[in-house]
Amino acid sequence: MLRRNKIHRIFVNTDINVGETFIADKNLTTRIHKVLRIKSNEKIILFNGNGKDYICAIDDRESKRIQVEKSIKGLENDAVNTLGLSISSGKIMDYAIQKSVELGIKKIVPIITERSHPTDINKRYLHWKKIILSACEQCGSSTIPEIEKAATLSEIAKYTESSSEIKICFDPRGEKLNMNEVNIKQYIFLIGPEGGFSDNDITMLKKYNWRIISLGDRILRTETACVVAQTLMRKW
DSSP states (O other): EEEGGSOOOOEEESOTTTTTEOOOOHHHIIIIIIIIIOTTTTTTEEOOOOEEEEEEEEOSSOTEEEEEEEEEEBBOOSSEEEEEEEEEOHHHHHHHHHHHHHTOOOOEEEEOTTTTTOSSSHHHHHHHHHHHHHHHHTTTTTTTOOOOOOOEEHHHHHTTTTOSSSEEEEEEEEEEOTTTOOOEEEEEEEEOOTTTTOHHHHHHHHTTTOEEEEOOOOOOOOHHHHHHHHHEEEEE
């Protein structure tokens, strides 16, 4: 069996069919040969988000030609989970999204709170999608997490009011996490911005029956809280 960590994985936005040969476009060709320095006849893994990885070989006679040799079942997350990530400044938001994808998140919703930084949302949205694809290439995920359009915290609270998902807001003012509550497979959780959730945010979430849970005594940065929360919930 081919080991994923020995082969470059690349996302392509096209249909992939075993046994067929396709011609790589200019961007893919440049990435394969000039960025990744992959040589002819080397194996690569291509994926398009359909849940499969495709083992491919680069033609030794024509470097743009890629032969699709076989498909293998890709890596998927068995938990149905959604992250409501309060919009933070550039690198903090980027890191939180990247690590969330690596940890197996299914869906990300950028959230506008009282203390968020909701500037240039449309431009940043395209940037976030690129980060998601890059993280999928790195971590081995063969499905692409969704990233929804930004929503306000009140919109999320109202939208999920009748949802069957477990609704959790991680905040230092909350109750301690009970690790005895096991087998939670479907949940949505919120991570606050750099300044944390405001009192108004917390009051409103409680009104809509969100659980407010603390990650411990220390005050964590947004990106750190994002990683810690997901790591704990994978064991929950």
